[in-house]
Amino acid sequence: xxxxxxxxxxDVGGVVYHSNYLNFCERARSELFFxxxxxxxxxxxxxxxxxxxxxxxxxxKFGDLLExxxxxxxxxxxxxxxxxxxxxGDELIFEMDVKLVHLNHKGEVALVPEEDKxxxxxxxxxxx
Amino acid sequence: xxxxxxxxxxDVGGVVYHSNYLNFCERARSELFFxxxxxxxxxxxxxxxxxxxxxxxxxxKFGDLLExxxxxxxxxxxxxxxxxxxxxGDELIFEMDVKLVHLNHKGEVALVPEEDKxxxxxxxxxxx
Amino acid sequence: xxxxxxxxxxDVGGVVYHSNYLNFCERARSELFFxxxxxxxxxxxxxxxxxxxxxxxxxxKFGDLLExxxxxxxxxxxxxxxxxxxxxGDELIFEMDVKLVHLNHKGEVALVPEEDKxxxxxxxxxxx
Amino acid sequence: xxxxxxxxxxDVGGVVYHSNYLNFCERARSELFFxxxxxxxxxxxxxxxxxxxxxxxxxxKFGDLLExxxxxxxxxxxxxxxxxxxxxGDELIFEMDVKLVHLNHKGEVALVPEEDKxxxxxxxxxxx
Numbered sequence: 001x002x003x004x005x006x007x008x009x010x011d012v013g014g015v016v017y018h019s020n021y022l023n024f025c026e027r028a029r030s031e032l033f034f035x036x037x038x039x040x041x042x043x044x045x046x047x048x049x050x051x052x053x054x055x056x057x058x059x060x061k062f063g064d065l066l067e068x069x070x071x072x073x074x075x076x077x078x079x080x081x082x083x084x085x086x087x088x089g090d091e092l093i094f095e096m097d098v099k100l101v102h103l104n105h106k107g108e109v110a111l112v113p114e115e116d117k118x119x120x121x122x123x124x125x126x127x128x
Numbered sequence: 129x130x131x132x133x134x135x136x137x138x139d140v141g142g143v144v145y146h147s148n149y150l151n152f153c154e155r156a157r158s159e160l161f162f163x164x165x166x167x168x169x170x171x172x173x174x175x176x177x178x179x180x181x182x183x184x185x186x187x188x189k190f191g192d193l194l195e196x197x198x199x200x201x202x203x204x205x206x207x208x209x210x211x212x213x214x215x216x217g218d219e220l221i222f223e224m225d226v227k228l229v230h231l232n233h234k235g236e237v238a239l240v241p242e243e244d245k246x247x248x249x250x251x252x253x254x255x256x
Numbered sequence: 257x258x259x260x261x262x263x264x265x266x267d268v269g270g271v272v273y274h275s276n277y278l279n280f281c282e283r284a285r286s287e288l289f290f291x292x293x294x295x296x297x298x299x300x301x302x303x304x305x306x307x308x309x310x311x312x313x314x315x316x317k318f319g320d321l322l323e324x325x326x327x328x329x330x331x332x333x334x335x336x337x338x339x340x341x342x343x344x345g346d347e348l349i350f351e352m353d354v355k356l357v358h359l360n361h362k363g364e365v366a367l368v369p370e371e372d373k374x375x376x377x378x379x380x381x382x383x384x
Numbered sequence: 385x386x387x388x389x390x391x392x393x394x395d396v397g398g399v400v401y402h403s404n405y406l407n408f409c410e411r412a413r414s415e416l417f418f419x420x421x422x423x424x425x426x427x428x429x430x431x432x433x434x435x436x437x438x439x440x441x442x443x444x445k446f447g448d449l450l451e452x453x454x455x456x457x458x459x460x461x462x463x464x465x466x467x468x469x470x471x472x473g474d475e476l477i478f479e480m481d482v483k484l485v486h487l488n489h490k491g492e493v494a495l496v497p498e499e500d501k502x503x504x505x506x507x508x509x510x511x512x
Contacts, residue, residue, distance in 0.1 A: 132411070132414075132415065132418065134407075134410065134411045134414055135410060135414065135424075136407045136410065136411075151390075151392045154390065154391055154392065155388070155390045155392075158388075158390055158391065158447075159388065162388065162447060167446075167447055168391075169446070190423075190425070191414075191418060191423055
């Protein structure tokens with residue numbers, strides 16, 4: 001998942017506005033599904049962000065080409081933890097752990113469909 | 129409707145990113161309703177943007193306090209045209225005409241409820 | 257220039273938030289330069305949006321793949337007018353004329369460098 | 385610091401897009417300075433986000449009025465840790481610890497000016 005930094009992503013400090021790295025990571029999570037002709041909105045519901053632990057290591061700038069790498073840290077009945085890193089070339093500029101909870105269409109916590117679970121494990125493995 | 133310019137609104141050029149003026153105007157349109165304990169989502173539907181004609185006169189900067197002034201130019205059965213201007217103090221920095229169409233919950237063009245029509249006329253008048 | 261619609265681009269209405277189409281068009285303008293190993297920030301300055309006339313024809317949805325097509329309508333000493341259209345497949349969903357003015361690093365109107373002018377004409381032609 | 389949730393803050397899921405809570409917190413940090421006729425851009429430099437630990441407890445919706453409460457957890461020579469919580473009425477919906485590092489105009493880590501340190505302690509105290 002390659003992402004270009006455009007004007008809209010930067011701020012007056014001359015670098016990418018801090019919350020946009022979260023957006024880049026979310027694009028990569030959604031694109032996992034889209035690339036396999038699936039939607040991140042599952043039959044039963046969808047995932048929402050529950051916890052984030054993020055480290056900002058370097059600043060990305062206008063015009064930079066960034067790559068987002070996503071791996072699965074943990075998968076449970078109704079939640080998953082992903083580890084996401086953003087690189088500019090070989091340089092790691094951002095990393096975060098994000099815990100997602102699966103909600104049904106009423107907004108209640110709900111089991112991740114078995115098929116989506118398997119899909120995620122096949123796509124991005126389990127690290128630990 | 130007073131709006132502060134924050135980091136998120138600016139870009140690497142040091143000024144407000146051009147599309148954010150449209151967001152400021154949308155906040156002002158929504159706030160018209162909220163200020164009167166109503167919602168821009170009406171009983172029958174909601175408004176969507178159909179046309180925009182915008183002029184950028186000056187640049188707003190980080191920390192600026194802006195004021196959005198909204199008036200009604202025209203109101204029809206299923207659409208309205210508003211004129212919106214953004215000021216920094218006495219200085220006009222942006223203006224636009226925006227045509228909004230009223231859609232029902234299926235996404236079809238639908239009459240603006242008479243009560244909402246009257247509400248808008250009472251709140252922001254008709255210029256022409 | 258192909259653009260995927262992500263969560264961040266949508267709003268509670270279920271479709272792309274209206275000002276984000278302007279962002280998509282700006283990405284396409286910047287990408288014109290990046291694709292040729294140039295920057296939209298020229299040696300002398302950069303372009304800012306002066307006028308926009310936009311028509312919203314259809315709504316784009318989460319997961320849609322959009323294409324932005326850009327052509328040059330007009331080029332003058334210190335300004336250019338581009339015509340930009342956004343398609344979903346064969347379907348035209350948005351179009352706008354955008355007038356850009358070239359500013360130097362002090363923020364004053366400044367000649368578009370001859371080389372950048374030629375570059376734009378070569379890349380996206382002149383319609384009228 | 386009271387913040388209204390507008391269309392632009394929501395996504396197709398019907399609630400506030402997750403990274404926008406970070407924006408709301410940043411507005412509150414900047415507003416601390418603006419309210420005292422200061423700028424978050426200090427004489428020597430400015431603050432950038434280094435680490436974030438965030439918990440999402442409830443979802444905010446279109447039209448909600450949110451309040452951001454900010455306190456100082458820790459202040460060092462070149463960095464500060466703030467604890468920020470977002471409430472809807474009495475209900476806590478989001479909280480995070482954010483570590484900010486002070487950079488000079490060259491982008492190097494630099495001492496927080498003594499005066500700004502004192503200002504922050506006076507404004508939002510030290511919890512631990």
